Amino acid sequence: MSRSIIVSFLMRDKVGNALLAVLLALAIIVPFCSLVFEPGDTFYLSSYWVTLLGKYLCYALLAVAVDLVWGYCGILSLGHGAFFALGGYAMGMYLMRQIGERGVYANPLLPDFMVFLNWTELPWYWQGFDMFGFAMLMVLLVPGALAFLFGFLAFRSRVTGVYLSIITQALTYALMLAFFRNDMGFGGNNGLTDFKDILGFNLQHPGTRAALFSLSALALAGGYLLCRFIVNSKLGRVLIAIRDSESRTRFIGYRVERFKLFVFVVSAMLAGVAGALYVPQVGIINPGEFAPLNSIESIVWVAVGGRGTLFGAIFGAWMVNFGKTWFTGAFPELWLFFLGGLFVVTTLWLPKGVVGLSAQLSKMRRSKAASVAVSEKSPVQAQAVEAEPQPQQASQVAPEPEQQAEPTPKNLDQGAANV
Amino acid sequence: MSKPKHIPQNTLLYVDGVTKSFDGFKALNSLSLIMEPGEMRAIIGPNGAGKTTMMDVITGKLRPDEGIVMFEQDIDLTQHDEAEIANLGIGRKFQKPSVIENLTVFENLELALSGGRGVFQSLLHKLSNQSFGRIEEVLELIRLQDKRSWLAGSLSHGQKQWLEIGMLIMQEPRLLLIDEPAAGMTDEETALTAELFKQLAQDHSLVVVEHDMDFVKALDCPVTVLHEGSVLAQGTLEQVQQNQQVIEVYLGR
Numbered sequence: 204m205s206r207s208i209i210v211s212f213l214m215r216d217k218v219g220n221a222l223l224a225v226l227l228a229l230a231i232i233v234p235f236c237s238l239v240f241e242p243g244d245t246f247y248l249s250s251y252w253v254t255l256l257g258k259y260l261c262y263a264l265l266a267v268a269v270d271l272v273w274g275y276c277g278i279l280s281l282g283h284g285a286f287f288a289l290g291g292y293a294m295g296m297y298l299m300r301q302i303g304e305r306g307v308y309a310n311p312l313l314p315d316f317m318v319f320l321n322w323t324e325l326p327w328y329w330q331g332f333d334m335f336g337f338a339m340l341m342v343l344l345v346p347g348a349l350a351f352l353f354g355f356l357a358f359r360s361r362v363t364g365v366y367l368s369i370i371t372q373a374l375t376y377a378l379m380l381a382f383f384r385n386d387m388g389f390g391g392n393n394g395l396t397d398f399k400d401i402l403g404f405n406l407q408h409p410g411t412r413a414a415l416f417s418l419s420a421l422a423l424a425g426g427y428l429l430c431r432f433i434v435n436s437k438l439g440r441v442l443i444a445i446r447d448s449e450s451r452t453r454f455i456g457y458r459v460e461r462f463k464l465f466v467f468v469v470s471a472m473l474a475g476v477a478g479a480l481y482v483p484q485v486g487i488i489n490p491g492e493f494a495p496l497n498s499i500e501s502i503v504w505v506a507v508g509g510r511g512t513l514f515g516a517i518f519g520a521w522m523v524n525f526g527k528t529w530f531t532g533a534f535p536e537l538w539l540f541f542l543g544g545l546f547v548v549t550t551l552w553l554p555k556g557v558v559g560l561s562a563q564l565s566k567m568r569r570s571k572a573a574s575v576a577v578s579e580k581s582p583v584q585a586q587a588v589e590a591e592p593q594p595q596q597a598s599q600v601a602p603e604p605e606q607q608a609e610p611t612p613k614n615l616d617q618g619a620a621n622v
Numbered sequence: 623m624s625k626p627k628h629i630p631q632n633t634l635l636y637v638d639g640v641t642k643s644f645d646g647f648k649a650l651n652s653l654s655l656i657m658e659p660g661e662m663r664a665i666i667g668p669n670g671a672g673k674t675t676m677m678d679v680i681t682g683k684l685r686p687d688e689g690i691v692m693f694e695q696d697i698d699l700t701q702h703d704e705a706e707i708a709n710l711g712i713g714r715k716f717q718k719p720s721v722i723e724n725l726t727v728f729e730n731l732e733l734a735l736s737g738g739r740g741v742f743q744s745l746l747h748k749l750s751n752q753s754f755g756r757i758e759e760v761l762e763l764i765r766l767q768d769k770r771s772w773l774a775g776s777l778s779h780g781q782k783q784w785l786e787i788g789m790l791i792m793q794e795p796r797l798l799l800i801d802e803p804a805a806g807m808t809d810e811e812t813a814l815t816a817e818l819f820k821q822l823a824q825d826h827s828l829v830v831v832e833h834d835m836d837f838v839k840a841l842d843c844p845v846t847v848l849h850e851g852s853v854l855a856q857g858t859l860e861q862v863q864q865n866q867q868v869i870e871v872y873l874g875r
């Protein structure tokens with residue numbers, strides 16, 4: 204690995220490692236507050252809060268997945284909610300089969316909705332979902348396989364830009380319609396619900412909820428680390444090259460469609476994991492999760508947080524969802540307008556999101572200082588020049604403030620690290 | 623397309639009878655061109671003569687309507703896509719400088735470094751000391767040592783041109799197709815570029831498209847004049863400059 208890369212890795216680490224530390228702390232503190240303290244204690248966290256925070260972690264993992272494809276590779280997927288929902292359904296199918304005779308119809312094999320439809324045997328695609336390991340494999344494989352098939356066709360045909368966005372949107376919409384149908388065998392309109400337990404642990408028990416929360420925090424940390432490994436490798440630089448100039452990347456000899464396919468599949472699997480952790484916490488999965496709006500919301504999270512940084516996506520998912528929780532409580536009917544407005548404001552004034560804003564602000568501050576040029580250099584540069592002042596570089600950078608101010612993943616990190 | 627028998631031995635690039643039309647307009651009209659290993663060729667011609675289109679056809683960006691495009695005598699380039707052709711050893715510099723703006727100068731060169739084009743190879747790629755040294759060499763060659771950590775987007779136009787030439791060198795191609803390298807360069811930079819190309823021509827084949835006649839003169843190599851999609855004249859710069867047809871369509875305007 205080149206020296207410049209190692210330095211940028213370390214710069215990235217500052218925010219990233221802080222984030223990982225926060226996640227680990229949350230994984231311990233939240234269960235502690237929920238289980239050790241009694242209701243009424245200052246530090247007590249009710250199951251409601253544990254579940255709500257757990258949901259935010261799942262959303263954040265989805266946001267990281269979206270940022271990997273959109274922020275780094277320029278693939279604006281408006282259908283990532285589909286992968287999230289498929290992961291959720293795979294988990295839901297396992298949870299359904301755990302209900303067994305405790306269902307309303309007390310059928311040992313068939314979930315209630317199948318008995319209700321007068322089905323007599325379990326469809327082939329429900330086989331094996333009574334096994335946790337198999338179900339978890341499907342959480343990864345089903346979204347992964349769909350992403351592979353879809354990406355293979357779309358990227359090979361060089362469908363890009365808004366056309367790709369539209370067909371990803373169509374994909375999730377088509378799946379929503381399909382899952383609404385009763386004869387698909389996924390519970391139709393009502394989806395899958397009334398779950399009882401997971402691996403034998405009662406889902407209503409605060410301990411189970413706390414454990415699911417901690418698992419979500421660890422999954423988010425793991426997903427973040429995986430994506431960080433990817434974007435910090437040479438592959439990550441190929442992704443940026445594809446985002447900035449796809450045809451140039453081809454003429455250097457990279458098979459662009461394979462790189463896109465790789466990140467698209469990895470991202471879909473991460474979204475699937477997020478969905479699988481989400482479902483036992485909220486207790487239901489229904490076709491509404493495929494709604495195009497959900498996918499668009501995940502794009503807004505990433506845009507608001509700041510694309511192409513990974514941690515920005517996490518902050519964005521948290522901020523927007525905290526906002527949503529408050530907003531839908533206070534003015535439920537205005538939420539969509541607010542969401543749309545947020546997207547417009549971000550696109551117009553915060554092209555690099557909140558993370559970019561702090562970078563912009565620190566740049567504005569620094570551009571007033573006389574030493575502007577030296578500090579404007581991207582972090583890797585500081586290392587390359589061994590921190591010694593280089594007047595000739597300084598004078599060359601100074602006349603191009605707008606170009607240098609252009610936040611990139613790298614100087615974004617620097618800005619964020621300076622907050 | 624069957625392999626024509628008459629491709630001469632020791633031909634690096636063989637383009638024959640290539641036609642490419644856009645909505646009936648023939649941007650290339652039965653174009654023929656032969657390049658030998660180690661040859662440098664300047665291509666001149668008025669705007670719209672088809673110079674860039676010719677490069678598009680050779681590098682797989684466009685498929686010709688008809689004609690033969692062979693590399694190293696037996697590779698039919700019309701059957702390969704851009705990435706394959708790049709990996710066969712044909713590098714290209716675009717008319718409009720195209721570097722990866724959000725990567726540093728160093729990273730741009732690293733990206734272009736030959737080898738390791740696979741997805742998983744890239745994921746686990748580690749820059750060897752040898753490769754690191756190679757990048758240093760090229761940084762020096764293109765005079766961007768002290769800007770190695772700059773984002774490519776913040777370079778001047780001429781520096782971007784050089785970075786792109788550097789990327790081309792990193793790919794270790796056998797044939798370099800270079801579209802208007804001197805555009806946006808100072809006179810001094812232009813002269814240095816001509817020197818660099820002459821140096822490269824010692825072990826590469828180069829096709830250089832350029833409008834700047836001083837630059838072409840400095841290259842001191844055979845010249846092909848394109849006009850309306852086909853070859854109008856060929857020879858030394860003096861010869862083509864005296865060619866009556868060439869004077870009419872191009873030089874004498």
Ligand SMILES: Nc1ncnc2c1ncn2[C@@H]1O[C@H](COP(=O)(O)OP(=O)(O)OP(=O)(O)O)[C@@H](O)[C@H]1O
Binds near residue numbers: 644667669671673
């Ligand atoms: N994709 C395209 N669609 C339609 N017409 C095209 C396309 N590409 C090139 N042309 C036309 O083909 C002709 C040749 O274009 P080309 O770019 O090859 O010229 P050129 O010799 O490179 O000119 P210049 O010196 O201006 O770069 C021009 O008339 C151009 O308008």
Ligand SMILES: [Mg+2]
Binds near residue numbers: 673675801
């Ligand atoms: Mg041209």
